[in-house]
Every structure is written in C-alpha cells, then in structure tokens.
Amino acid sequence: MSLQNKLICWGLRRRFLPETRKPVDVARTRALTEKRVWLPPVPKGWQLYAQPEQREQGQGGADEPSVRGEWLVREGGAPRTILYLHGGGYYFCSPRTHRAITFGLATRADADVFSLDYRLAPEHPFPAALDDALAAYRRLLDEGAPAASLVIAGDSAGGGLALATLVALRDAGDPLPGGALLYSPWTDLACTGASIRANDGRDPMFCGDVFARIASMYLGATRATHPYVSPLYADFHGLPPLFLLAGSTETLLDDTLRVAERARAAGVSVECEIGRDLPHIWPIYAPFMPEARRALDASARFVKQVSAADVTARARKAAALPTQTVA
Template structure:
C-alpha cells in the first residue's frame, strides 16, 4: 500500500512527465484540434501567485495583463506562449507568465496569437508585431519593453525582433527564451543524441508541427520561420534557457553560438536533467530557480529594482 510519503518521494520531473503523457495518451487520430487545445488549457489553467488579471485587446490581438502588486506602469514584458504553433493560449500559460510577473515585479502582457493550421505562417508573427506596436502606442519606450517566450513562443520572440529590425523599428531592451524552437528543419544533433532521454518530443513530431505551421509549400529555412538561419546581428541581449534532456536542446545551443558570432550578447543556461519548458512546472525546484534567474535578467535590462516580500 502506498503511503503519503511515497508520493513525496516521486521525482518531481518524473511527475511532470507523467502529467504530459496523460494528456498525450488521451489523444487519438480522431481527436480534433479544438479538443487538443481545450485539453491543454484545462491541464495547465490556473494561477498560483497573486497577480491581477485584466483582459485586453492588444492591437486587435486578444490578450491579458498580469500585474503584480506595485508593478511600474511604464515597463512591460510581452509574453509569447508555446505549443508548437498549434495549441497553447493565455489560459494554458497563465501560471507561467504570472510567476514571471511575480518574480520580476513587472507587468506581463500575454497574448493569444493565431494558431495553425487555420492560420499559417506568418499570421502568428504578425500578431506578436501588432502587440508590440500596441505597447508602443500606450506610450512605452522600446527600452522599457522586453520579450519572453517558450518553445514556439521563443521562436516568435526572435522572429519578431528580426522583423522589427529589418523594418527599421526600434527593438525591445532584451529577450528571454525558454527552450526556444529555432530550427523547423529539426537538424540539430540533439534530435538523435537526446532521443532516448526526451520523454515527449521526437523528431517526427517536431517535423509534423513544422508542416502544420508552414503548409506544404512553406520553407522551413525561412529566417522568420527558423530564426537559427537568420542574420542575428544587432539583436538585443538574450537569455536562453534549455533542458539537457531535450531533443530541441541544440536549437538553443546552436542559436547561442550563432548569435555570439554575430556580435549579440547571449547568456546560455543548460539545465541538467530538465525537460522541455520545465519552467511550466512549479513543483520542480529547478523551475523556480530558472524563473528567478530569468526575472533577474529582465529586471536588469528594464532597470527595475525589486525585492519580493518573504513567502
């Protein structure tokens, strides 16, 4: 018979993996995209920290402000959720975005960009650009805005910076990326070297999501679809966090190397034993450490002085 102590003894990473597998096991070939999105939102909906949630239309893009107590009104983090461009929403990523807001002491604008296959590339990119324009129209200077995103959202953070740079728009102060998916060709060595260690994301799945996003005639090497292949010069400082167990590990490692070669200031953090976007799971101690590090990075570039109240 299992005791209460047995559950406590379960490794928190393995517990997180089982949460993910339970969702994927419930899906069949007949499961609709709408049902997948609903299941994902239900699995991760909620908010574990005290922030104020305010719905907003950000330049025509549905979104939500997550505002911790005492947050300055003239600073903002634009948060872009992951989900393979197919699932994910403000609801599924509310807790992660809220914990970033709470740890940083800064307002977070989280948005529902359009998803594939109904809306293929570059619809999602256009929506993130619209949200960035919205923040600027609210009177925020680019130096008072930072971007953050996970997985496909990390891709969109980079693509938005690249598109803004190429359009000669001023860039945000910095960008923080969690397990960014930067290479839609899935050509990194980690797709093989981490295949057994990664419990969920295998190359075939990644390539299927890429086709879903791009369409059958889309170019996976388009630099705005795969920022790994872009000219990375003149980007703002970047923080990149990735788990060492991830098949997409080299999407981060190779990005950091190429960005440094292009003269970009980059901090790469590879977290031992961690899975894809482990920061989503507050029960994992390393997730709390990673968010604290990410928040400190963003605060430093927003010039926010902030001390959290004792818990």
C-alpha cells in the first residue's frame, strides 16, 4: 500500500465517511463535492469542449432524453471513443468532478472521451439517467462512430448505469460497443451484497446502510431488482468484454464480484481486479496515487484491446465538434 493511498484513506475516514452517516442532504452534498474537487489541467495536444444540451427533433420536454456533457478530444481526433458515465449515487457529481479519470483514460488509451452530464435524481428518477445514456450512445453511432470503436465506462452508480446501458442496448438490438470499463460499480440497488455488512467499518468512504437510503431517490416507483436499475439481475448473454475493479474493503465489493461471476457464467469475457485496501473508485486519485495510475494504465490496455481503431473518424469528429472550448 502506497503512502498516498494511506493518506487518502485517512482523509476519507475523517471527512467523507461521517457525511454518509447523516440524513441525505442533496443540496449540501452537491455543494461540498463541487467545492472540494481538484481539476487537472487539459492535457497538451487535447481540447475540452462543452456539449450543449441536445434533444431529438420534436422533443423538448423535461422528461425527454437529454444529451449534454463535455468532450475531451485529441487534436485532429483520436481513433476510438469512450462514453463515460460519472458516479455519485445518481444524485450528485458531474463530468467536471471526474476529469481525473476521463483525462487519464483519454491520454493513455488514445481515445476521445465524451463524459455525459445525465439528469440526476431525485428531480429525475429512473429511467432518466438510462434514457440519457442510451441517447448519448446512439448519437455517437448516428454521427458515424462505428460501434466497434466505442467503449462505455463508468464508476460507482455510473458503473451500474454503464452495465444497464449495455443490457438495454442488447435487448433493443442495437450494435454493441467493443467493451465496458466498470469501476466499483453499484449494480444492486436492492443492497443484498454480504459486503455491505461485512465491510461496514472497513470501508474508508461509506457506511453500510447509506446505499439503501439513497437508492430510493433514483428508484422512484421502480422495483430495486429491475435489471435496468440493478443490472446484477440481468441476463448477461451476448455482452461484450468487461473490465471490473473494486477495493477489497469496499461495502460495494459484492456488487462487482457477483457481476463478474454471473457474466463469466453467461460466456462473457471478464477481467476483474480486486485492489487490496484501496478505496472506492481509486482511479479518481490519479495522478497522485500510484495505484490509480496503474489502474488507468490497465484500463487503457483493455480499451485498446477490445476496440477497433476507426481510421476515418478523426477529421469527421473534429469537424463536428463545437468551437467553444472549456476553460
């Protein structure tokens, strides 16, 4: 265990963990997260673009799918694309808060990254986030990106959302991406994993009962075992390769282990890394934590392995991007 990891876990126990024992205060959580976030600089040779909200023609109501977020694009365009879905319990965080991951993935995997700013609960419960993720993926296809050049990625709630998106795309008959990266995914909103209890007190970030308290905000009237809400309960046959990681002391550890087991049983290619004593979504601590850098290196290797380079995409993607960059 690195010194950086020890310091980060100490800080999480001191500042973040106590917050999870309190009643959920959506506005306060969002404000604290935005206040504390560290923003990495835009990598040299890359540009960060805001993608304004887009809806399908004839749509425009608040309940319709929305595609907005931010692009990190290599000058001239990269030969593959990652659709990233941030975590945050479906009710906080944003593409901005997760730039340490998206920037690290982009530069290592030579991939343009679209980080989706999906609608959040409780204002927008299920299926809003899933509808937005499906709309974003289909827009990438409509803009000419071959499915084989795409990878879906996400962490925590975003990791569960990424897996649910794969299942929904498969069920709808859409062409599937080359693979998916799932960091500490929250895949069971019924909260039945044994690690929720076994790792309560060992997890430096979350107490065990917090997930049941926040799940209701996203679920609304939907049952917690619906496979598009909790993809742990989905049929995994026909899904593309998966790369999963989680920490050994996470309360959500079983949400990763059970998905890996069931996906393998369904014939899906699975890589699953369990990091000893590492915190929830530890890749977000790049570049400071060496374990985070190594996790992003392994993720990039997976992305390059499962995706097909689109050699015709660069000029097309560069031409389609907005002209206004993000500071």
